[in-house]
Structure formats: C-alpha cells, structure tokens
Amino acid sequence: MNYLELCQALRREVGASGTGPANVEGQTGEYARIVSWIANEWLRIQERHQRWNFAWAQGQVEVEPAFREYELDSDVAVVDHDSLYLNASHLHVIDWKLFREDFREASGAGIRRVAFSPDGLLRLEDFPKASATLDFEYWREPQRLLTNQDTPRAPSVYHYAIVYSAMAQYGLYENAPEVIQQAQDAFSRIYQEMINRELPDIGIQGPLA
Numbered sequence: 001m002n003y004l005e006l007c008q009a010l011r012r013e014v015g016a017s018g019t020g021p022a023n024v025e026g027q028t029g030e031y032a033r034i035v036s037w038i039a040n041e042w043l044r045i046q047e048r049h050q051r052w053n054f055a056w057a058q059g060q061v062e063v064e065p066a067f068r069e070y071e072l073d074s075d076v077a078v079v080d081h082d083s084l085y086l087n088a089s090h091l092h093v094i095d096w097k098l099f100r101e102d103f104r105e106a107s108g109a110g111i112r113r114v115a116f117s118p119d120g121l122l123r124l125e126d127f128p129k130a131s132a133t134l135d136f137e138y139w140r141e142p143q144r145l146l147t148n149q150d151t152p153r154a155p156s157v158y159h160y161a162i163v164y165s166a167m168a169q170y171g172l173y174e175n176a177p178e179v180i181q182q183a184q185d186a187f188s189r190i191y192q193e194m195i196n197r198e199l200p201d202i203g204i205q206g207p208l209a
Contacts, residue, residue, distance in 0.1 A: 001159045004148040006038045007031075009163045014170045014179065024148055033173065037166035039145045042152055045165060045191075046142035050078050053198045054153040055142075061122065061134040068106060070122045075140045079116070083137035086111055091134075099123060154198065161190040 001009065007021050011034055021031040024039075046052065055077070061070045063086070072079075081093040092113050099115035103125045107113075113125045122134075143153050152159055164187035171179030 001151070001156065002148060003038065003145040003150045006042075006145075006152075006159065006162055006166075007034050009160070010034050010038060010166050010170070013163060013167050024145075033170075034166070037169045038162060041165035041169065042145055042162045043142050045154075045161060049199060051139050051200050052154070053200060054155065055139045057138055057140050059136050059138055061136075063124070063128045063132050063134055065128050065130060068124045068127055069117075070124075070134075072120065072122060072138075076120075076138045077141045078139045080137040080139075083135070084114065085135045086128075087132050099125070154194065158190055158194045158198070161187055161194060164190065 003024050004021070007024060011018070011020065011031075016030055016034065018031075021027055021035060024035045027035050046055070057075075059073060059076060061072065063070065079093075084091040084093065089112070091111065094113050094115050096115045096117055099113065103113070103115075103123075106127050107125045109126060111124050111126050111128060115123050117123055140153075143150075145152070152162060154161075164183045167183035168180050168187065171177070171183055
C-alpha cells in the first residue's frame with residue numbers, strides 16, 4: 001500500500017466518517033490527524049532498529065588521487081564495516097581516535113585502512129594512486145512518507161503494522177481503550193513476524209557511519 005492507501009485503511013479501521021482522505025496534503029481536522037499518524041508511526045517502527053533488511057542498500061564512492069576525505073550519500077545511516085572494498089582490496093575500518101593519531105598525514109603506504117570521522121566523512125589513510133571505486137553496503141536512514149504514492153520500503157505483507165500502530169494513536173486521542181487494545185494486539189502479531197524475517201542474524205556489527 002502507498003501512503004494514501006494506508007491513510008484510507010486507517011480511516012476504515014477506526015470507522016471515521018467519509019470515504020477519504022483523497023490526498024495526504026492539505027488536510028484538516030480528523031483527516032489531518034490520520035495522515036500525520038500514518039507518517040509518524042512508520043518512522044517510529046523503522047527507528048526501533050537500524051538494520052532492517054528492507055533498509056539495506058549498496059553504495060559507491062568514486063575516489064580521486066587528490067583527496068583523502070569523502071562524503072557519503074545523505075541516506076547512509078549505518079555502514080557495514082566488513083563490506084568496504086577499494087576495487088578488489090578489502091579495507092579495514094579502524095577507530096577514529098587511532099586513525100587520527102596514526103594517519104594525520106598520509107601514510108604513503110597505499111590504502112588498507114579507513115575510518116569514519118565524527119562528522120560522518122570517510123577518511124583514507126593515503127591518497128589514492130589513481131581514480132577508483134570504493135564499494136560498501138549500508139542501511140539507510142528511516143524513510144519519510146510525503147506524497148500519495150510513497151510506499152513503505154517494508155514488504156507489503158507488513159504494511160498493516162503501520163495502520164495498527166497508527167490506530168493505537170487514534171485510540172489514545174479518542175480515549176478509547178478497546179480500540180487501543182485491539183490495535184496493539186493486531187500490531188504485535190504482524191510486528192513479531194516482521195522482526196523474525198526482516199532483521200539480520202545476530203552478530204552483524206558496525207557503528208554509525
């Protein structure tokens with residue numbers, strides 16, 4: 001379901017009046033709350049974990065001989081440190097404080113070690129000898145729903161978790177304990193399946209990029 005369809009599903013579940021919303025933009029009153037709850041609850045679900053399978057992606061950085069520092073794409077949240085390769089050579093990520101002490105100046109020994117500085121830049125121990133491609137895997141920043149057609153990254157079978165999470169917010173707003181309980185029970189079932197299938201195996205490490 002896309003953003004608009006999720007909002008319409010929430011309206012049906014809670015029995016709100018009308019047949020809308022017809023658009024996620026420009027709403028007022030109850031429909032504005034429905035639109036907001038859907039968007040906010042999708043963010044909250046994503047923020048429960050950083051390494052959802054559906055947030056995984058592959059990235060590249062084109063390195064040049066003149067530079068040792070590189071900015072990653074804005075959607076990069078967490079980099080898998082075991083996945084960094086410069087062409088066919090695996091790169092080792094070391095702690096920033098150690099890197100800062102050992103490689104304040106270029107090592108002159110080629111590029112085997114890298115670090116992520118506190119501002120999120122990727123730092124190389126040496127200047128590249130030639131233009132090359134640095135490949136890596138990462139998990140993306142939480143997705144924001146903004147337009148009618150925006151579709152949550154999670155597999156569609158889990159989209160109703162967003163609806164039920166937002167339904168609990170509706171119950172809180174309306175002071176309706178029975179709605180809250182129904183929503184929480186339904187959400188728990190879907191969310192547990194989502195946890196089981198959409199989180200990587202325990203043991204994948206890597207601090208924030």
